[in-house]
Amino acid sequence: MSDLSFFVPALIAVAAFCIRLPGLLRNPRDPLLRAVAMLLLTAAGVFLFGMIPMIAWVNDLVGVPNSAAPFVYSILTAFSGCCIVLLINWRGGSATRIRQATRWCLAVYGLVIVGLFTFFALGDAPVERLRDLDTYYATTPYIREMIVLYLVAHAASSLVMTSLCRRWSREVTGELRAGLNLMVCGYLLTVAYDVCKFAAVGARWAGHDWDGLSTDVARPLASLASPFVAIGFGLPLVVQRLREPWADWRRYTRLGPLWRLLSNLSPEHPRVRISWLASPGVRVMRRESDIHDGFLTLNPYFERSVHDAAAADALARGATPEDAEAAADAAMVVAAKEALLADPERRVIASSRALQDRLGGFRDLVGISRVLGRRSPAGAAMRLTARG
Template sequence: MDQGVNFYIPACALAVVLIVKFPALLRGWRVPMVRSVNLALALGGAALTFSAPPTIVVVNRLTGVSNFSAPLVYVILCASSCSFLVLIENWRADSRHQAATRRRVRRWIVAYGLVGAVIIGCFVLGEAPDERLSDFDTYYSSTPFIREMIASYLLAHCVAAGATTVLSWKWSLEISKETRKDSASTEVVCLRRGLVLLVIGFGMNLFWGIVKLTGAMSGSRQLNEGVAPVISLGALVLTTGCLIPVFGPPFIERVWRPWWAYRALNPLRRTVRPAKGVADQPALLELPWYAGPEQRLVHRVTSIQDWMLGLRPYFDDDVRERARRVAEGQGAPESEAAVLGLAAMVRTAAADRARGVKAGTERSNRAVGAYREAEAEYRDLAQRLSRALLLVPEPDAHRRTSAGA
């Protein structure tokens, strides 16, 4: 079983992905792209499973044919190579040229179907009586018909790996030219990163095929066995490259960004949160332990807004204005200086609330008006304030500045 770990682990990973995507497959079976993705994943997992030495032994025993696993694995590998070619063709297909895409897909399927037929025919005509679990290619590299069978599947694999590498690379270059990195959407960024991984994965497959072909033709068993882990690692890279464009955008939008924003609000939450026992402290709903990042972010933003309402009587517009002028005098841009002024005001207000000292009504009203204007201007004001709180000095420093002025 230890010999099959390198094959079974990535195969199990592919199986988990297929199970997760199965509902989407049922809903979108008529969509060529959906079928292509699932077929490529299924054939990739099957190739890894049937290439494992323990599986080879079981198949040979069940069929009663020595080395029956060899043509079976070769045919599955060719089908897997073809499925990735079809996947790339359907993935980058233009809606205006669907007929041309279908023609190319049919050609690839017919070509690799013929290769599969050649593999089966060569195995039937040849003789391979000695069971070989890991060195079949090198052991029978000089046997008539078996030699042609080995060369056929390796050449077909190399052609598919080379073609998919070139197609993925060209597509990634086209996307890079059409969109600037700083203005690209999440979908485009994930697609570009997925294509980079596909190029790496297909390149690893091409390297594996070339080395295997060289080892088989030269009869080098060491060369054949040394490159074995590359195919399983390449399968994981290819799977990741296929899944990033599919699952990457929703993960970023619904998990990563909400969680990042949630963590970024920590300084502001600690500043505006009232101490226990403070009068008029708003009652907050308890957050369930199973809450996701989006729900946690909404709860934190709501809590901060409620606490900020209780902090408004302590706002002091003089503190805000002084801190803003100091920031501008130090060369800060106008928008940054405005946020730094609000952050200094919030920190001072929190300190005054702890001592029970309220600002004057006029100064408080002006400060609330400035805060509302900033809320209307900056949609991410809470995060800006949270970052600015790490830069503003302690409240006593504002008062010393005021006294000096």
């Protein structure tokens, strides 16, 4: 299989790490950020150093045949441990429980890594094998134990992650459940990778040649699993990051009819334009500020009788109390603007001594804007009520 299938995931993992790095530098003690950073680094290492040219390069650099094997296996083991650590931190719970579980996981996988290098140092693997080391040395003392140790550690991590993700997915909804289900698919493919490796090694022990399972089937399964796991981890984080701006954009859009109704009420105070690069949150605050300024301008023209009549009419039409209140507020705002336009000399404002009490203000700006934006008989009736 082409090493491009390993290089692309490695490049994506490095890019993702670079994106997360500023947040980690700002909050270096955040356990979740640390877990994400370590996962991305080890994932990049697995795919980068799993490429055949990189394996050969490490062997040449160290000067010992097959010395890349314990190095690559160690990175893969570290990645397996980081997956479990990230899920522990991601799921949450008491800080004490998270720390204890994290320490146990790191200790176990740290011992596995020590064991990998120990077995390699004790064994003898003089013939360089770039693609089929697992099966070629499956019966060699100590090298055999190194291979089995890394496969057991990797398979245990895959099974644990599959079980935890599946169990947790039943307790949550939305993008988190979708991400966990994608991770389940990815780890099931990883389990299939381990099964192929075990089958090929076991066949060697039995005197058979099933090396194709290890070299031609297992590697593609690893490449296929990586997008599922990566997207599964990333989907909830991306959606959470985008949810707030999306909510701000929706509120900004929904406030449009009310904002347009109240804009330019005071030509002598033109609106200050904001940058087109401004965030959705800034735009929402500015639009709400303009709306409240409009309410202050219209306040002397508000008529409680218009509000009560529109509320009674909406309730009679079957509206809920919340919708009736929004329709009544909208009717009063429309009537107040018409009254202001009919008073070009602003005599009402000049004679006003105090602001009218609006029962704590307009509570549902989006509801009022939604009523104003309707092109329905109900909306027309609201405007007729306002004029009446």
